[in-house]
Amino acid sequence: MADILDTLEVVIRERRTADSASSYVARLTHKGRAKIAQKLGEEAVEAAIAAVQDDREGLTGEAADLIFHLLVLLADMDLTLDDVRAELARREGVSGIDEKASRNAD
Numbered sequence: 001m002a003d004i005l006d007t008l009e010v011v012i013r014e015r016r017t018a019d020s021a022s023s024y025v026a027r028l029t030h031k032g033r034a035k036i037a038q039k040l041g042e043e044a045v046e047a048a049i050a051a052v053q054d055d056r057e058g059l060t061g062e063a064a065d066l067i068f069h070l071l072v073l074l075a076d077m078d079l080t081l082d083d084v085r086a087e088l089a090r091r092e093g094v095s096g097i098d099e100k101a102s103r104n105a106d
């Protein structure tokens with residue numbers, strides 16, 4: 001079974017050029033990258049608020065909104081989940097503590 005994120009990534013790429021009257025992805029894309037980025041920021045704040053309120057159901061929904069809007073933004077930048085996977089793989093096994101220390105040593 002295809003991963004839902006991979007499926008959603010394909011759907012979003014297809015919907016970017018759909019009719020704005022029937023597609024949220026097309027409508028948001030048409031509004032421009034700054035608007036997509038703004039929506040991503042709003043969803044991130046809503047996710048953070050749900051977490052602080054200990055709202056597990058709320059966080060699940062907001063996390064879905066956040067990831068969806070991130071995929072819309074990645075598509076607008078012609079970036080893919082594979083690009084993000086490659087970056088995460090590059091970081092694999094490197095402690096965030098060590099990584100930060102190496103930056104501060106420069």
Ligand SMILES: N=c1c2ncn([C@@H]3O[C@H](COP(=O)(O)OP(=O)(O)OP(=O)(O)O)[C@@H](O)[C@H]3O)c2ncn1[C@@H]1O[C@H](COP(=O)(O)O)[C@@H](O)[C@H]1O
Nearest residue numbers: 008011012015018022023024025026039042064065068069
């Ligand atoms: N996963 C999603 C998804 N998650 C969230 N959303 C939409 O993202 C929007 C989030 O906006 P808000 O919560 O801020 O509410 P809003 O009031 O509509 O937003 P504003 O008017 O304030 O900008 C809502 O309209 C949600 O319906 C999504 N819209 C689409 N998808 C997927 O994308 C596919 C293609 O969608 P269309 O492009 O609409 O066909 C769908 O089949 C779904 O699989």
